[in-house]
Amino acid sequence: MKYAVQKIVSFVMTLCLVSFLVFAAFAVIPGDPALSKLGTDATPSQLAALREEMGLNRPLLVRFADWAVSFVQGDMGTSYSYDRPVSGMILDKLPITLTLAVMAFLLTIMIAVPLGIYAARHEGGKVDYLIYCINQVTMAVPPFFLGILMTFFFGLVLKWFTPGGYVSYQTDVPGFVRYLFFPALAIALPKAAMALKLLRSSVIHETRQDYARTAYSRGNNTNQVLYRHILKNALIPVVTFLGMALADMIAGSIIIEQVFSIPGLGRILMTSISGRDYPVVQAIIVWIAVLVLVVNLIVDLVYRIIDPRIRME
């Protein structure tokens, strides 16, 4: 319990620090938001009035506190380009990006765990070698190129899905999930290759430990030793990796969304970056940071469950 409290406190502190860094970064950029909103032919008095209205004259920390409080209350500011509240622009996109990342995560586990265990059990065999070769190549493929290849092969040649034919989750949930399958696979494959490699070497390492030998000598068969003893220990480094991978997948979905024309967070992020629409960029970055940090928190807590030896640092 104490462990969980400590982790949650550090989660909140990190979140504050990250959002402050993001806020400060956007506050010190050259260029005046008031000027960009009014255009260059605004009079100095108009500019001063707008600056006052936008609160640009106050100290950075005060502005941050204000911004953070309203962010928590669901007010994320107003988009410069569209003059609409940012929250309305991004809240209904959040589930899209999140579903994509979670699907990719599940696919990663579904691919990496069985194959990793298989490769470790048949270490040095033909299949192990084949998996090793495929793995090395998969790790070298950029996910967006994998996405392009899938669009070409599964979309245009085999016609298993319509490239660009995104289905909204608000109208058709099964269709939405079906459309996200290939994008999720494109994100998942390189990560699965890395997880597989890690799991394989971790299982092989644990198999050579004394406790595994003891378990064998007590008359357990391979399956019993593997699933009751070895896997518990072998999974620990893999869980750490998967936590970081999930964070990467949330960020990686930004690129994959462009490949498959999915209107998620990535799409607005890109248009806002090129349009210098800072309130939107800021809100999306902070949202992604929240997601990433929540994932890290969950990993820390899960860690404790699978490995009770972990005490507080």
Next chain:
Amino acid sequence: MKKKKNWNLIIGSLMTGCMILFMLLGLFYTPYDPEAMDASSKLAGISSAHLMGCDNFGRDILSRVLKGSGTTLFVAAGTVAIGTLVGIFIGALTGYYGGILDEVLMRIIDALFAFPSILLALVFISLIGPGKYNVIVALGIAFIPSFSRIVRSQFLYQKNMDYVSSAKLQGASAFRIMFVHILPNTLPVLSSSIMIGFNNAVLAEAGMSYLGIGVQPPDASLGRMLSEAQSYLVTAPGFALFPGLIIILMVLGFSLLAEGISHAGD
């Protein structure tokens, strides 16, 4: 893969060698001007005149790939240089001295480390704008946290070794101990993270250029070519295929090489 021969090392160095030669060639020679448009050979297929075909403006893809791989390698090298140098500096100071400086810097580094580096780079790009040099700066900064952590943990481990105490007794300055005595001993660990970092930089640059916020025209870039090619997948599959293949070969060769070196060191 308990083979006697270190195949990873052999294949990896062959592939990396070829890719470096390919890139060097691109610096001095391209069969056509990478920017020269030719309406008559628009989306032309593979032929003896255009070994990889032509793009939607009739530009020779081979020439553009040659040029683009040079840009990619340049950006990746610059990124890793920034990340490593600043990372060594921060990691050495925090690891060697510890104390309050370490606490503060590591808090920030940990917070940033939890962040996917591509996202950090996106934040910086949205602040300073796209372009070849800005990508180097943005990615370089995004790579600092991971390098700092690796260097710091190495310095923490090394600073209590006997050779450091004896250097201290001989009156060596802290600067000398850090950079002349300890740093060379961190190289085995550091070099493998530099190689991994290099691959990540290649992938990140390609991804950012694909999104249109990385390397900007007129600089040719493999990522950008891929995004242009995406609309012509049916009419000219080679347009997307070749730049993608070059990225894969680059990353694959380097990761095999890195693995081969670490096996050879065992």
